[in-house]
Amino acid sequence: MLRPSQEEQLSRLSRSPVATAPSVSPSRASLVDLAHEELLRLIADRELTEGERIIIDQFARSFGISLIPVREALARLHAEGLVTFERNKGYRVAPRPTIAELERLFEARWVIELGAAELAIDSCTSAALDDLKAINRLIAKGSYGTTFRGFRDFVTLNERFHVELVALADNPPLAEAYRRLGYHQKITRPTSGRGPGDVKRFVREHDLIIRALERRDRAALREAVTKHIASGLERFEDDASVTGADEESGHGSVSRVRASQRRPVLNVAPRVRKQGP
Structure with missing residues (x-):
């Protein structure tokens, strides 16, 4: 059974341009770019809030892609300081800069x-x-x-x-x-x-x-x-x-x-x- 936060993430993702885009066969690099851009949009627009856990498999299913491009997109966001990562806890949205x-x-x-x-x-x-x-x-x-x-x-x-x-x-x-x-x-x-x-x-x-x-x-x-x-x-x-x-x-x-x-x-x-x- 989905927790409320998981249901909210799925609801947001179902409205995303990535989720509603026509079916194509893009390269892995372009899938990473698409996932990165959409995750960035959700963070920038505060649809994903500070400290919120990012559930990789749900994003992958909603985007219609495998786990790997989502993980690579999150690794890029981590390098950019937009998400945090803890071993065994996963990724969360980083605090906004002071x-x-x-x-x-x-x-x-x-x-x-x-x-x-x-x-x-x-x-x-x-x-x-x-x-x-x-x-x-x-x-x-x-x-x-x-x-x-x-x-x-x-x-x-x-x-x-x-x-x-x-x-x-x-x-x-x-x-x-x-x-x-x-x-x-x-x-x-x-x-x-x-x-x-x-x-x-x-x-x-x-x-x-x-x-x-x-x-x-x-x-x-x-x-x-x-x-x-x-x-x-x-x-x-x-x-x-x-x-x-x-x-x-x-x-x-x-x-x-x-x-x-x-x-x-x-x-x-x-x-x-x-x-x-």
Whole structure:
């Protein structure tokens, strides 16, 4: 007999796009991608809640696939910090990131992206910058709305822009560090249901980064990258203020975080410089 939580999971899954998709014979890799995307949607939309156990065999049956792609999708989500795993207990939905955790994530992103851009400033080619411009045009043309899938469309394009920006440095360890950071996966949960926000602002800020690279202007590049990342953090802080998550869970709004405890990215550059030789 199914427990109530199991019945709820089956009910949610029966409405999922994966469960209602036409019968095809996709590759194992594509099945993993489908399972990963649908699990991510359920987590981002809070249909799977913090601490809820993810019952693999029920997901596999509802998706109409074997256990293996679901396990691989969960392993990917675990690496991205979106689910937890305990031996003999299985997977559960991880707690949503706190404001302090998001601030540190944005700081790490700032260090990697600015470092990569500064390494690339003297060697990046016109063709590489044209690629960044093309991606930015695609971002500008998109129509995203507030649904999970619309937001994921934005995240995918935005991730392409920033991955290409880091790739300009031609430094595989740096690119791998950025990939492992998992920034674009981690931001999906806090903003799902609200859409990407001011897309025109993101596009303008990307343009400023590209122009600074074209002019080989290090000061302008540093300012453009720092302000872009700071504006992204401000967006999360605004979201937290609006959603006002449960105070007991540690996910309270920014208004409940004392200024002395916060580490805004706009203050990162001065702090790092002071610590230098």
